[in-house]
Amino acid sequence: MTETTRKTGVSRRTLLKSTAGLAGLAAGSGAITGFPYVMSAEPKVLRYLGTAVNEGDDISKQCLKDTGIKIEYITATTDDVTKRVMTQPNSFDVLDTEYFSLKKIVPSGNILALDAKKIKEFDNITPVFTKGETPGGKKIGGQGTAPWKVLYLEGKDSKTFSKTATEFVTLIPTVYNADTLGIRPDIIKRPISSWAELLNPEFKGKASILNIPSIGIMDAAMVVEATGKYKYADKGNMTKEEIDLTMKVMTEAKKAGQFRAFWKDFNESVNLMASGETVIQSMWSPAVTKVRSMGIACTFQPLKEGYRSWASGFCVSKGVSGPKLDWAYEFVNWFLSGYAGAYLNRQGYYSAVLSTAKANMEPYEWAYWMEGKAAEKDIKAPDGSLLEKAGSVRDGGSYEDRMGGVACWNAVMDENDYMVRKWNEFIAA
């Protein structure tokens, strides 16, 4: 629905010029060497379907410069990305999507697993994805659709997830993060340490939760468990009774006027927080950064029950083959080679291959974003705007602490259909 095709990187005019140049060059070189070299004149274009998270203009520009591959972004919301894969698998080449949607996408047969052997840095991918632990050896909570559960397929055209490592990878990991509640410390004025605070009557009419069922239900489950009302066997795969119970707790809070609003879109969450309509709510890391960059105090509060995590990665449409498939591999390899990873790290996300990202970041940046140390210099966003002044420390601290503190992952449950109905009921209550 909210879908725009952004042609980034180069304008049509410069593209025309450069392709004309290339064609001229090809023709010229052909004339000299006697080579009818058509391939070099064909522009390498990949249509890239995904949410806005990874789709930076700088990334596509750098990619064009380094590899000659022109990326055409097709931006959609998480739900719309999945819808598009289901209904129009030929409308994109490379897919950038979240692991939890694999439970829907893989059985449809509309995507092609990638070959791990052709991914140069595959062995350097963080163990978060392959083993479910941090590089420091901390075990990560695996409730929900944790990436390592759905990373491998049993065979090339298999629709079954493999429990052991195979060379057929569903999504080559790119970016992930650990989410928690955002708060306004200037208004709350006391320490917040538990998800249960979201339902604390103290914040009546000033709390919010996100209205995307498959993510919102996980936040709700974190809250219910934190209040001590119930302990789930697996928050990411609830039974019908557990869904009923979770929604009952949330519905009671809603009826009592606990929530100011629910949000659905990044900017809504920023507006609610910045305007003071809410003081505690589910939030995403860059939204917190955005509120802070408006000069308003906002903390991405680490909580004792842990984080709700998400991860996304690349695969290709089943319609991609021949040279296009080679470009897709070339692009994925480029993406993991450092520039993009550093770019994502600087936004507060995490990159899948840490070593290459580190090589592309200044040591003080790495220390701030990844090691949880106080910033030696001012921390700047990829576009050069000031994010944090020297001396500040990242909320939640280091990579080890944040990823090591993950309790669950965004999920598609077996009872998804039932859950969606109950979620509608919650909204209607």
Add this chain to the structure above:
Amino acid sequence: MDTSEDILQQPAPDLVRGSETARPAKAARLSPSFISWLQAGPMMLVFLAFFLIPLVFVVIVSFWDYNEYQLLPAFSGRGYTDTFEGCIAQLPDLCTIAKTYLKTLKLCFLVWAITLFIGFWVAYFLAFHVKSKTWQMGLSLLCTIPFWTSNVIRMIAWIPLLGRNGLVNSGLMKTGLIGQPIEWLLFSEFSVVLALVHLFTFFMVVPIFNSMIRIDKSLIEAAYDAGATGFQTLVNVIIPLAKPGIVIGSIFVITIVMGDFITIGVMGGQQIAAAGKIIETRVNALQFPAAAANAVILLVITFLIITMMSRIVDIKKEL
């Protein structure tokens, strides 16, 4: 469809004049009914291709089965039974779908009543008090101002006005009228109705104005001469003659509000259920048959309302 054909077949003064001037030149041999079909044809084809056929598909899909990732083209009433889940078991409490429709109908009624009231008087002013055609045009164009900005921007702009720390609240607090900010100004039924009225009054003004401007001024003079008071003239002359406009405007407003989920979502802080919202959630969860079933239910209910309204006024005849 048939309304438009009837209009064309009836000797409406403008059309007859138009076809008479055209006839001697070219279309002398074409029968009038053929010309009517020709005129209505393009619209009919557009309707067929982009409305009726998709609608048939929606109805068909609403009876299919589905799983997590695909439609299963086998007959199933699951889309409907799921929708009405708990409606009998939960009695006397209302089930989700009943609650949602009650809420949607309530919002719809409020918006309809308010837009009708405001729209009627705006149209009245434009038709009877503004004498110059230019001013009439200019002023009715002013009514379109709410449409100059995008939906999203318009919604976000309400926050600084109605929010907890917004203009209205801080103004009232400064004057000492209230001690604490009024919470129900935003993300409430009040704000939903306000935003919808703000948007859709225009759809009332235009058809009512259109009806009023066609009222023969000598009728009003006659009423005055016969000793009718202003109020009697309004009730016995103007309102009956403006009825077609009122009904058309009402149909516009009701159909739009019944299907709206964006405005209700944003202004209601996503906390107020709407019939359209259920469809959106289902589509996002890739449960297309369930979404289609809900769309069919919404269509039937809206259609019933419209039918009731056209019982009150025979639009075909009035036009």
